[in-house]
Amino acid sequence: MPKLLVCYKWVLNEQDIKIRPEDLSLDSSRAKGKISDFDRNAIEEASLIVEQQGGTVDALSYGTPAVKLSVKDALSRGPNRLLWVGDPGADDADALVIANVLAAAIRKAGPYDLILCGEGSSDMFYQQTPARLAALLGLPCVTFVSKMTLDGAVLKATRKLGECTEEVSVTGPAVVSVLSEINKPRIPSLKQVLGAAKKPSEELPIASLGLTPDELQPKAVRKSPKGFLMNRKNVVFKESDAAANVAKLVAALAAEGLR
Amino acid sequence: MSILLTEEQQLIGQSARDFAKEYLEPMVVEMDHTGQYPAAVVKQLAAQDFLGLFLAGEYGGAEAGYVSLVEVVENLSRVAPAVASIMVNHALAAYAIQRWGSPEQKKNCLPKLASGEVLGAFAVFEHGPTPGVGAGALMATKLPEGWALKGTKAFVRNAGAAGAYVVLACTDPAAGAKSLAAFIVNAKASGLTVGAPYETMGLKGCPMADLAFDNVMVADTAILGGSTDGSAIMTETLALASLAEAAQTVGIGQAAVEHAAAYSKTRIQFGRPIASLQAIQTLLAEVAADCHLARLGLRYAAQLMDDGQPFLVEAAMVKQALARYGAKMLIDTVQVEGGFGYSEFMPLPRLFRDITGTTLLEAPADYPEKTIAAALLA
Numbered sequence: 001m002p003k004l005l006v007c008y009k010w011v012l013n014e015q016d017i018k019i020r021p022e023d024l025s026l027d028s029s030r031a032k033g034k035i036s037d038f039d040r041n042a043i044e045e046a047s048l049i050v051e052q053q054g055g056t057v058d059a060l061s062y063g064t065p066a067v068k069l070s071v072k073d074a075l076s077r078g079p080n081r082l083l084w085v086g087d088p089g090a091d092d093a094d095a096l097v098i099a100n101v102l103a104a105a106i107r108k109a110g111p112y113d114l115i116l117c118g119e120g121s122s123d124m125f126y127q128q129t130p131a132r133l134a135a136l137l138g139l140p141c142v143t144f145v146s147k148m149t150l151d152g153a154v155l156k157a158t159r160k161l162g163e164c165t166e167e168v169s170v171t172g173p174a175v176v177s178v179l180s181e182i183n184k185p186r187i188p189s190l191k192q193v194l195g196a197a198k199k200p201s202e203e204l205p206i207a208s209l210g211l212t213p214d215e216l217q218p219k220a221v222r223k224s225p226k227g228f229l230m231n232r233k234n235v236v237f238k239e240s241d242a243a244a245n246v247a248k249l250v251a252a253l254a255a256e257g258l259r
Numbered sequence: 260m261s262i263l264l265t266e267e268q269q270l271i272g273q274s275a276r277d278f279a280k281e282y283l284e285p286m287v288v289e290m291d292h293t294g295q296y297p298a299a300v301v302k303q304l305a306a307q308d309f310l311g312l313f314l315a316g317e318y319g320g321a322e323a324g325y326v327s328l329v330e331v332v333e334n335l336s337r338v339a340p341a342v343a344s345i346m347v348n349h350a351l352a353a354y355a356i357q358r359w360g361s362p363e364q365k366k367n368c369l370p371k372l373a374s375g376e377v378l379g380a381f382a383v384f385e386h387g388p389t390p391g392v393g394a395g396a397l398m399a400t401k402l403p404e405g406w407a408l409k410g411t412k413a414f415v416r417n418a419g420a421a422g423a424y425v426v427l428a429c430t431d432p433a434a435g436a437k438s439l440a441a442f443i444v445n446a447k448a449s450g451l452t453v454g455a456p457y458e459t460m461g462l463k464g465c466p467m468a469d470l471a472f473d474n475v476m477v478a479d480t481a482i483l484g485g486s487t488d489g490s491a492i493m494t495e496t497l498a499l500a501s502l503a504e505a506a507q508t509v510g511i512g513q514a515a516v517e518h519a520a521a522y523s524k525t526r527i528q529f530g531r532p533i534a535s536l537q538a539i540q541t542l543l544a545e546v547a548a549d550c551h552l553a554r555l556g557l558r559y560a561a562q563l564m565d566d567g568q569p570f571l572v573e574a575a576m577v578k579q580a581l582a583r584y585g586a587k588m589l590i591d592t593v594q595v596e597g598g599f600g601y602s603e604f605m606p607l608p609r610l611f612r613d614i615t616g617t618t619l620l621e622a623p624a625d626y627p628e629k630t631i632a633a634a635l636l637a
Contacts, residue, residue: 072266073273187277190308190321193270 002055002150005112006046006079007102007133008039010063010070011123019227026225033069038118040077040185042178046116047078047186049150056080058109062101064090068203075196076188082201083109085209087216094218095124099132101216104209106137114155115175119144124222130177140174146181262558264330271327275334278307283339290341290464291609294456296420297464300342305375309335309346314357318369325499325564329506329557336510340613343510344465344620345378347503348416352379352425355441355496359484368423368443380421381500382412382470383493390493391429391436397472399428399440405479406430406442408450408472414620418468419453422446425496426470427489439489442481450475461612462620497626498571499564501578505557507617508581509550511610512588516546518606519592522599533595542591549588553581572634579627585618586611 016031035043046057059079061067065086075082085105087093093101106112115137120127134141146165147158155174159166160181188196206216235252237245264272282303290297304310312328314320328350335343353372356364356379371377387393397410408428415424424444431438444451454469483492520543523534533539560573589611593600600607 069266073270076270187274187281187307188270189306190271190274190312190323190327193267193274194321194323196270197267 002049002053002113003111004046004050004055004057004114004116005060005106005110006039006042006057006116007060007129008043008070008074008118009036009098009121009123010034010061010067011036011121014122019229024226024229026227033066035070035073035077036118037122038120038178038180040118041180041182042116042118043074043077043079044183044185045148045178046114048183049114050080051078053150055113058083058112060084060102060105060109062087062090062093062098062105064088071201072193072196073188075199075201076193077186078192080199082199083204084201085204085206087206089216092218092222093216094220094222095126095128095132096220097216097218099129099136100211101206101209102129102133103136104211104215105204106133108204108209111173113153113172114150115139115173117175117177119177119179127177130175134175137175140170141177142168142170142174143177145176145178148176148178148182262555262562264326264558267323268327268330271323272330272334274307275309275331276337278303278309279335279338283335283342287339287342288609290339292463294458294463296466297342297345298420300339301345301378301420302375304342304346308373310349310375310378311353311369311373312350314353314369314373318357318365319373320369325502325561326558329502329561332503332506333510333513333554336507336613336617337514339464340507340511340610340617341462341464343503343507344462344616345417345420347500347507348381348465349379349421350503351381351496351500352421352423354499355381355425355483355492356443358495359441359488359492360443361480363480364443364483372423377422378417378420380415380417380424381496382415382418382424382426383497384413384415385411386413389436390427390489391439397426397428398432399430399442401430402476404476406477406482408442408444408475408477410472412470412472414457414467415470416465416467416620418470419456419466424470425483425492426472427493430486430489437490438487439493440486441483441489441492442477443483444475444477444481448475448477460615461609462616495571498574498630501574501627502557502560502564502570504617504620505553505574505577505581508585508588508614509553509557511614511617512546512550512553512585512592515589515592515607515610516543516550519543519546519595519600522596526596526599539595542595546588546591549584553577556580571630575627575630579631582618582627585614589614 010033012028012031013034018027020027050057057079059074059082062085067084067086071082117130131141142157144159145157146160149156153172155170157168237248239245308321311320312323316322332343356368372379386395395411400407426442426444427439429438430440450473452471457467523539524532526533556577560570563570593607
């Protein structure tokens, strides 16, 4: 029976984040958390595999102590057990730190036959965690997977690349990153939501993972993210001759470089 | 007691929002145009456990409670109030059976209602002023082999789609409404016919029709509680209806104010978005506040139900408040959107028609004041 792990990130819901018009800074004071969109696909895929062929799925997340708020949400989506690492410094963590923490947690809780991640988080979208994780764990990494099957220890996956696809076969264990098109994440039913409270969850204290201060030191520093506003040109062609208006519009677009 | 949602209740609300986006948004406009009963969506409601939401686990229910019920109803109503109406009327029948049913009745009926195998309906109203009074009142006559039902129930929602009706009937013509009894009636019972569907102003897709009973025979075991418990069953179940309809009204109001707020930021008049005008801000703020306060009131009453406390007066207060200003929320939001908002290609006209139904249909408009005054004057 395969033992799967799925990693997910608890992010702020981008729809709740407002842009302050005075300086374009982001106001997230009323933003609620959610499981990163692409990670929902990873959770769904892992859960489907186990529901179809048996086995277990653990879920793992690293974030600020607020990540604890995600426990029931994540467990309602299928995983059998949840592990989380709460760290007040996680807000500043870069992709390197995130991978270091996840890898240390996996070494402690594993081994696993397959580790699934979303293609990137819906806040930063670095797309680095699966590859870094695989490197740290010494495992093969299969990225941008749009379709996959697990037959014993053999993973067969379809990778979606620019304008082509690639069929890959890997003997596990391995790290996989999935695309959003791989499945449609379930909407947890009431029984699944209420049943989540009965599933085990455990905090892995960051201090228990044996990481050095250097491994927890972000190398990439994120500075004041700002909103982006597109200023409209507010050009109106409103002559009585509609054909002339169209001609002027086409000429204006052409002058802007639109072909 | 806390009126803040628990983590599970928040997740249940999120599931309902996601469900509405996934399954209701794509079909709601078409359903409004055709008035066709959304059978496929009702199956999906069952798959999400919404049809057995508060029913006991031993009958296949989710045991999620009444705060969860109003949370789900509000969130479904933000998108498709008619679908929420189908769920609510089903819930009223399920509630009556779970609350007053014998162990045998519960065992026979509730698993089918929880799974969605059978849709329920609660049939209270008649063409007369109150059940059991006037020509055409549904009368139940005791016979050696059971009860014979003869007469008409009016404005029954889920009529035709339901497989089981909880029906109030008068057992003593002399006593009128004081001798009401509630019966579980199979939709396939001989002598029961569903009238032509009403062409309604709103909530299209939730079927509504009269039920005609021509000496429909039901067994003694079909009666819920005792032969004079009908009045109590009606009162308490309609109090739950008040809460559910309040949740629908709040959901519609919330959807309308969010739509109007978004519109006001894009509608440019006199060189600036109308959102910058104080008159517009006032209209939006009043509707948002009305929704918020009503939501607190209905969650409070629903929490009383979850705690097993009396809730009739609190439910009546919520009903009364929303009967007074529910429709005004749509008047004000349509006002914000002006000529565009009045057009059927925008959602507010549909919501306007729907909110008219959710503020008056299931519980009569004069009901809340009587309940509140009775408690004050007792």
